[in-house]
Every structure is written in structure tokens, then in C-alpha cells.
Amino acid sequence: MPPSSPALSALSAAAERNKQPILETLRGFLPDQGRALEIASGTGQHVAWFAQHLPGWTWLPTDLRDTYFADIEAHIQVLFQASVAEGLRGRVEAPRLLDVQQEPWPLQDARFDLIYCANMLHIAPWACCGALMRGAARHLAPGGRLVTYGPYLEDETPTADSNLAFDASLRARNPDWGLRRREDVAEAAQAAGLRLAARHTLPANNLLLVWQIG
Numbered sequence: 529m530p531p532s533s534p535a536l537s538a539l540s541a542a543a544e545r546n547k548q549p550i551l552e553t554l555r556g557f558l559p560d561q562g563r564a565l566e567i568a569s570g571t572g573q574h575v576a577w578f579a580q581h582l583p584g585w586t587w588l589p590t591d592l593r594d595t596y597f598a599d600i601e602a603h604i605q606v607l608f609q610a611s612v613a614e615g616l617r618g619r620v621e622a623p624r625l626l627d628v629q630q631e632p633w634p635l636q637d638a639r640f641d642l643i644y645c646a647n648m649l650h651i652a653p654w655a656c657c658g659a660l661m662r663g664a665a666r667h668l669a670p671g672g673r674l675v676t677y678g679p680y681l682e683d684e685t686p687t688a689d690s691n692l693a694f695d696a697s698l699r700a701r702n703p704d705w706g707l708r709r710r711e712d713v714a715e716a717a718q719a720a721g722l723r724l725a726a727r728h729t730l731p732a733n734n735l736l737l738v739w740q741i742g
């Protein structure tokens with residue numbers, strides 16, 4: 529019998545589409561186990577999906593706003609109800625407030641094998657990029673990875689029309705928003721002591737970028 533689902537008030541159609549391609553890409557390079565911090569969790573669809581399908585990993589979801597926390601909890605609740613027989617309870621901690629710009633992050637000395645941030649850099653002021661990189665450099669465990677996912681501009685790659693239109697619509701909504709040049713993001717990373725270790729192309733003109741210390 530399918531598990532009964534708590535009411536989910538927010539469901540991102542994009543997150544439903546992209547969670548599986550992202551998962552498959554993560555599986556290609558992540559070790560079998562580790563501890564992950566998610567920045568900008570939003571509705572929690574990604575963390576719930578990844579926790580379900582990466583059995584050796586534990587997750588701490590966070591966001592700038594707590595308005596999504598009921599949705600994150602609800603998605604996790606669905607995961608727990610579906611998975612209780614497999615003993616999966618406990619893979620996802622309760623969501624916490626974390627604004628990347630409030631440095632230091634409220635995580636004490638916690639270290640993570642993965643820091644995952646999807647679709648934030650273009651829907652936040654540019655200063656958030658440097659803050660994300662500095663926070664990640666501080667909280668990555670040795671050998672750990674920061675993963676950023678979303679649409680980017682790249683000097684050597686023609687920008688898809690859909691991304692140009694998305695960029696224009698973001699800037700119309702908020703002049704501080706907009707797609708980021710991958711090269712600018714790499715500079716901000718370098719200033720924090722991180723380097724681009726891998727670049728994966730994903731569906732719908734998105735990139736999954738892997739950043740590591742060194």
C-alpha cells in the first residue's frame with residue numbers, strides 16, 4: 529500500500545525534473561558515505577530524493593528563510609514513511625536557518641564531505657557567491673566537495689536562448705539577481721581557496737560544478 533503523504537504546499541516542477549539527473553551525476557563521483565550540508569534547500573525535494581537514493585549519506589538541510597521548513601519536513605516525512613521498513617530514519621536532520629551572508633555560519637566547527645547548493649547564485653545578490661565559497665572553504669572536510677548547480681553564463685559557450693530569457697526575467701524582478709559568469713564564480717572560489725575540479729553539463733542548459741580546496 530502506498531504511504532499516505534502529508535500535505536505539501538510547495539512543489540517545484542523544476543526540482544522534480546532535475547533531481548534524478550543531479551542524483552545520477554552525484555553518484556558518479558561521491559564516495560559511498562558521508563555527511564552533507566545543503567544550502568538553500570527551498571522545498572526540500574532535492575534533499576529528500578538524495579537521502580532516499582544515497583543510502584550512506586546523512587543530510588543537513590538549511591535555508592535563508594524558514595517559510596519552507598514545513599515543506600522540507602513534509603518531503604522528509606514522505607521519505608521516512610516510505611522507507612521506515614528499510615531503517616532509513618535519521619538520514620536527514622531537522623532543517624536549520626542559514627543565510628550564507630551571515631558569516632561565520634551557525635555551524636560551529638562542523639565539517640561536511642559535501643556542501644550542495646542548487647539554484648541560489650542567480651536568485652541572490654552577487655555577494656552571496658563569495659560568502660558561499662568562504663563558508664564552504666571553512667566547513668568542508670578534507671577531500672570534501674562543494675557542488676553548485678544551476679544555469680550559468682560561460683565565455684566559451686554560447687548561451688542558450690532560454691537562459692538569456694531567464695536572465696532577463698530575473699534582472700527585471702530584482703536588479704541584484706541574474707545568471708552568473710562561471711569564470712566570475714571561479715574567481716570568487718579561488719579567493720576563498722577553492723578550485724573548479726569538475727564541470728558537468730546537465731539537461732535544460734544547467735551545469736553541475738564541483739569545487740574543492742586547493
Ligand SMILES: C[S@@+](CC[C@H](N)C(=O)[O-])C[C@H]1O[C@@H](n2cnc3c(N)ncnc32)[C@H](O)[C@@H]1O
Binds near residue numbers: 628651
Ligand atoms: C530557486 S530556490 C532553489 C531551491 C532548491 N535548492 C532547488 O534547487 O529547487 C532559491 C533558494 O535560495 C535561498 N536563498 C536565497 N538567498 C539565500 C542566502 N543568502 N542564504 C541561503 N539561502 C538563500 C532562497 O530562500 C530559496 O530557497
